Amino acid sequence: MDAIIExxxxxxxxxxxxxxxxxxxxxxxxxxxxxxxxxxISPVGSLRGFATVYTELVRNTPLTLVLFFCGVxxxxxxxxxxxxxxxxxxxxIYTSPFFAEAIRSGINGVPIGQAEAARSLGxxxxxxxxxxxxxxxxxxxxxxxxxxxxxLTKNTSVAGGFFVIELFASASVVINDRGDEVIAxxxxxxxxxxxxxxxxxFVAARVEKRVAILR
Amino acid sequence: xxxxxxxxxxxxxxxxxxxxxxxxxxxxxxxxxxxxxxxxxAPRVAVNGNVTPSLLDPSRWDIFSxxxxxxxxxxxxxxxxxxxxxxxxxxxxxxxxxxFGRTSATAWIRVPTSVLLEFFRGIxxxxxxxxxxxxxGTGNYIAGIVGLAVYNGAIIGEALRAGINSLPRGQxxxxxxxxxxxxxxxxxxxxxxxxRQMLPIIIAQLVVLLKDTSLAYIISxxxxxxxxxxxxxxxxGASYQFSLFFVVLVVYxxxxxxxxxxxxxxxxxxxGGRTPKGPRTTVGEPVLLQPDGGAGGVGAGRVL
Numbered sequence: 001m002d003a004i005i006e007x008x009x010x011x012x013x014x015x016x017x018x019x020x021x022x023x024x025x026x027x028x029x030x031x032x033x034x035x036x037x038x039x040x041i042s043p044v045g046s047l048r049g050f051a052t053v054y055t056e057l058v059r060n061t062p063l064t065l066v067l068f069f070c071g072v073x074x075x076x077x078x079x080x081x082x083x084x085x086x087x088x089x090x091x092x093i094y095t096s097p098f099f100a101e102a103i104r105s106g107i108n109g110v111p112i113g114q115a116e117a118a119r120s121l122g123x124x125x126x127x128x129x130x131x132x133x134x135x136x137x138x139x140x141x142x143x144x145x146x147x148x149x150x151x152l153t154k155n156t157s158v159a160g161g162f163f164v165i166e167l168f169a170s171a172s173v174v175i176n177d178r179g180d181e182v183i184a185x186x187x188x189x190x191x192x193x194x195x196x197x198x199x200x201x202f203v204a205a206r207v208e209k210r211v212a213i214l215r
Numbered sequence: 216x217x218x219x220x221x222x223x224x225x226x227x228x229x230x231x232x233x234x235x236x237x238x239x240x241x242x243x244x245x246x247x248x249x250x251x252x253x254x255x256x257a258p259r260v261a262v263n264g265n266v267t268p269s270l271l272d273p274s275r276w277d278i279f280s281x282x283x284x285x286x287x288x289x290x291x292x293x294x295x296x297x298x299x300x301x302x303x304x305x306x307x308x309x310x311x312x313x314x315f316g317r318t319s320a321t322a323w324i325r326v327p328t329s330v331l332l333e334f335f336r337g338i339x340x341x342x343x344x345x346x347x348x349x350x351x352g353t354g355n356y357i358a359g360i361v362g363l364a365v366y367n368g369a370i371i372g373e374a375l376r377a378g379i380n381s382l383p384r385g386q387x388x389x390x391x392x393x394x395x396x397x398x399x400x401x402x403x404x405x406x407x408x409x410x411r412q413m414l415p416i417i418i419a420q421l422v423v424l425l426k427d428t429s430l431a432y433i434i435s436x437x438x439x440x441x442x443x444x445x446x447x448x449x450x451x452g453a454s455y456q457f458s459l460f461f462v463v464l465v466v467y468x469x470x471x472x473x474x475x476x477x478x479x480x481x482x483x484x485x486x487g488g489r490t491p492k493g494p495r496t497t498v499g500e501p502v503l504l505q506p507d508g509g510a511g512g513v514g515a516g517r518v519l
Contacts, residue, residue: 041219041221041499043221043229043233044233044236044237045233045237046236046240047236047237047240050240050244056472057468060426060467060471060472060475061464061467061468062426062429062430062440062467063426063429064429064432064433065429065440065463065464068432068440068444068460069460069464072444073457076456077259077270077457101502101504102504104499104502105501105502105504107498108497108498108500108501108502109497109498109501110497110498111496111498112220112497112498115220115221116220119220119221119222124222125221125222129221144504147504154337154339154340155339157339157341157342160433161341161432161433168339168341168342168345171342171345172345175349182349182350186342186345186346186350190334190338190342193337193338193339194333194334194337194338197336197337197338201333201337
């Protein structure tokens with residue numbers, strides 16, 4: 001136990017880095033994902049095609065490869081080795097298609113009558129989306145988006161393998177120092193992760209229940 | 216999406232606009248590709264002024280005519296599959312066990328299983344691998360399998376539970392009414408239906424599991440990425456780093472896309488009842504969301 005109390009600053013610093021990775025790449029990926037989802041449902045064929053290829057390509061690439069590219073290859077190609085920024089870049093790219101799919105699932109789940117009614121009133125593509133489809137889709141989209149955030153929280157741990165001393169890597173740092181209390185150290189790190197993931201899971205479940213009643 | 220309800224069949228004006236936008240889009244993408252190409256094709260100048268050939272120079276790609284290299288890549292792939300297959304099998308078994316525990320009528324079994332499941336689903340797979348590696352002192356191979364099996368078992372267990380919960384109550388009641396024990400009812404009546412209903416999600420999760428074997432890179436297990444980027448790179452030289460990575464990327468993406476494609480076909484065949492025939496009732500076709508966002512993630516798997 002004293003290994004944890006002694007090294008609490010190390011854990012807290014790692015936790016801060018994890019939160020930073022989560023907030024930065026989550027926000028950026030959400031923006032990128034929204035753009036990709038918008039392209040995916042747009043009337044312009046080439047945009048649809050491009051968004052589909054992007055989604056499929058990135059979704060089928062393991063996160064480790066994305067972060068290896070950002071954390072090992074880019075610096076060797078002459079990028080400044082700011083590993084935190086590179087990890088944010090990698091996590092953003094990797095997470096964006098998951099956000100895009102979550103948003104698209106919400107839009108696709110809106111009852112068809114809603115869109116038809118809007119179109120028969122004479123609303124255009126943008127107006128239909130803005131005034132009728134999106135307000136309903138957004139509500140359904142919140143739980144899956146929170147789920148992606150939860151996944152992202154856990155995914156930030158992979159950055160620990162690529163020179164970012166976040167929570168997972170801080171565990172390795174402390175274990176190097178105090179090999180006698182491995183179990184306690186790992187449980188402490190798990191606790192920090194659960195501190196983010198379990199409340200988010202509760203929020204997602206609550207929202208899901210409320211949305212279900214509204215429907 | 217050709218007959219989307221969100222917009223009309225385009226008229227001449229909309230088609231022209233769409234064409235212009237398409238051209239702009241294609242030009243932008245081509246521009247980006249050209250930029251990338253020129254960046255890669257430029258000779259590399261190191262900080263100390265050393266000039267090395269560009270990344271597209273034949274001297275960086277000539278190793279790919281070497282059969283030994285391809286055998287090496289196959290060895291790496293073998294390492295990946297040797298981890299994925301046992302992990303997938305154990306994840307399925309664990310998933311069934313977790314589901315049994317979680318839906319047990321005895322609180323002494325149900326509550327601890329629930330807590331354990333929340334724990335496993337809430338922490339990164341990597342942490343599970345590290346835990347197995349350090350606490351149980353297994354090699355990195357076993358640690359990788361255990362981490363993947365436990366995490367994905369928890370996700371599959373939850374999916375199965377969701378499947379059982381979605382069955383009409385009469386299924387269980389009639390099973391009990393004809394004299395089957397609760398366990399028999401679960402095994403012979405509820406389980407086959409839940410499994411069938413959740414098959415798309417379970418298969419999607421197994422594809423995620425294959426993708427996640429790459430996490431074993433971090434605990435130094437020689438899977439495809441580590442094998443190629445360490446052993447082969449050391450053998451052929453660092454100047455081939457970029458080319459080797461490119462090949463690993465292509466192998467992974469092809470493998471995953473093929474599996475996802477097979478998974479989609481299987482899902483469509485076995486769970487045919489899930490896609491209602493007749494006129495569409497929603498704006499678009501349902502999107503199959505992976506129960507988690509790749510390397511880990513919580514969420515009752517759901518088809519939206």
